[in-house]
Amino acid sequence: MNRLIGAFVVLGLIIAISTTGFLINTRTANSVKTKIEQSVRFADSGETDKARSTLNDAIEEWKNHIETMLLFESHGKLDEIEETINIAKSYITKDEYHLFYMECNLASTLLDHFEHLEYPNINNIL
Numbered sequence: 001m002n003r004l005i006g007a008f009v010v011l012g013l014i015i016a017i018s019t020t021g022f023l024i025n026t027r028t029a030n031s032v033k034t035k036i037e038q039s040v041r042f043a044d045s046g047e048t049d050k051a052r053s054t055l056n057d058a059i060e061e062w063k064n065h066i067e068t069m070l071l072f073e074s075h076g077k078l079d080e081i082e083e084t085i086n087i088a089k090s091y092i093t094k095d096e097y098h099l100f101y102m103e104c105n106l107a108s109t110l111l112d113h114f115e116h117l118e119y120p121n122i123n124n125i126l
Contacts, residue, residue, distance in 0.1 A: 021072035026115050028065040032058045033111040036085065040104050043097060055089050073114075081110045
């Protein structure tokens with residue numbers, strides 16, 4: 001009987017940890033992606049200061065959650081996303097808007113892919 005209770009406790013812990021990882025990763029990816037898209041809209045409308053500020057907010061949010069996300073994901077995916085956002089920041093700082101838009105588009109695509117990989121489905125399990 002004690003083994004059965006122990007097994008259920010372990011199962012509960014696994015479910016709780018998996019759910020926590022899922023929520024942290026998907027919420028952070030979605031929030032950072034939204035901020036990047038806002039930054040692009042600000043740049044489109046000529047408000048470069050707001051675009052830089054919003055992109056800095058996205059970078060700060062990513063940095064605030066990356067240590068927790070590393071518990072659930074490999075460094076490669078997360079570092080690639082962070083590097084892409086930082087490259088976009090360097091382009092907008094240099095007023096190279098065409099390259100800024102390309103990097104933001106790449107970052108949004110990477111964040112979409114990262115968020116999609118978090119959802120449990122047969123393709124992500126195998």
